[in-house]
Amino acid sequence: MKTHGELKGFWERRLQSDWTESGVGYAALGRAFNTWMYRVRAEVFDREAATIPLHLPDARVLDIGSGTGFYVRRWQGLGVKSIVGCDLTAAAVERLRGRFPGVEFHEVDIAEPGDVLEPGSFDAVSAMDMLFHITDDARYRAALHSVAAALRPGGVFVLSENFLQRPEQRGDHQVNHTLPWITHALDEAGFDVMRRMPMLVLMNAQVDANPVWRKLWGGLLRAVTLSERTGGLAGSLLYPLERRLVRLLRESPTTEMMICRRR
Template sequence: METSTKDFWENRLAEDWTETGVGYRALGAAFNTWMYRVRRAVFLREMAAAPIDLPTAEVFDIGSGTGFYVDLWRELGVAGVTGSDITTAAVNNLRGRFPDSDFHPFDAASPELPVPAGAYDIVSAMDMLFHITDDAGHAQALRNAARLLRPGGLFVFSENFLFGPEQRGPRQVNRSMHTIERELAAAGLEPIRHTPMFVLMNAQVDAPWLRRRAWALVMRTVTAAGLGGLAGRLLYPLEMRLLASRREGPSTELMICRRIEQQ
């Protein structure tokens, strides 16, 4: 019997509540450490420049996992962060790690919200929406983000935004830019900015097939040889230079949307 999405992540995070557990597990802990340094740099840069007053902003984070982005929101100096996760393991651990914040069990694909609607200035959903494999559930997650926001509030999330054909697997669906933009519009969310989170250091999902296969082969070889840390250290400065100059990438991207005010 196929394991449900909730059970899959419950088991995985109960076993490994680290950035590797929620990250690209096949690449190993050492390379994931460098990947999260890239994520941190891009996220802090983009949110520091976002059109919102961070010191007064209340944030709701969907799919908080280990609390990586909760920590970044706190570093940015927001007024408060409320978190959530589909797994009991993550919620319990997050409550212990951040005792001054609230954390709620929440399936983002469900229409039931764990908190009052319209109570937040920012909603974030980082590195998790592509794990919602059900299309109706994915659209519901975007509607939920809009429902949680005050009019004019910001939705910050990461997706793969393919320009090529959609890619479907049992635990991840890489959707097209067209599909995601259509769902955002239906939810009342208007994109105002998007930028690559990776160019070289994450799976080349929106690149030609041969490049995708070559990347996977090289990274498997590097990981098997125990060279993930060295590869990450060498690629990191090049990755940051590329990210500073590109507006599109072959991998995960960050998008910021504004909730459209009803007329």
């Protein structure tokens, strides 16, 4: 397991060199394919976040792990006017402040936010595609407690994770926890799960699938994304199928989105 400092350095270097969808997404599949993948993520997020029990134009929202600001833009599109963003890296925060001049951004480690985030001051918090990059379990749980502290009672927490039904998977830069482990950690932090739905199905690593299928599909995806041209073509062909699958299926072998309420 990498130390916290090593992980921060990894993300500083990665976002400094590639501040795009591929930098924050599945880098091995290239920018063109990731752009199509993020179109699906956007549609799922917009559809589900629009139904949370808040009057969004009056809500105060915190986006954690803002990266390129993809989900900051999504909240803005849903009518949210008061947004605070944060990221672990200076590389992201400096650029985010230029891209979103009306949004407040902080360089924050959500596992140890200090006094940057006023307790109970947010109506909603999003943490998209970032919690599985906290590879220390204690820091993961600390991050959830920090989110709960920032939310008002009854506030909404929107997150994406891999929620494995199969055994946990641990790597240097990512840990895929099981669904029971994550829901238990959320419960300990003071959250009730409202619902969970697929965010992607085929356009991402099949981390919760049969190992044979996972290897075959992963190899195929990497093969068809060897160039930006073929990656863009593969993304455009998969996109209409993926849009349908995320609406039809109740669970996914890859990234899912969950909506929770703070007790």
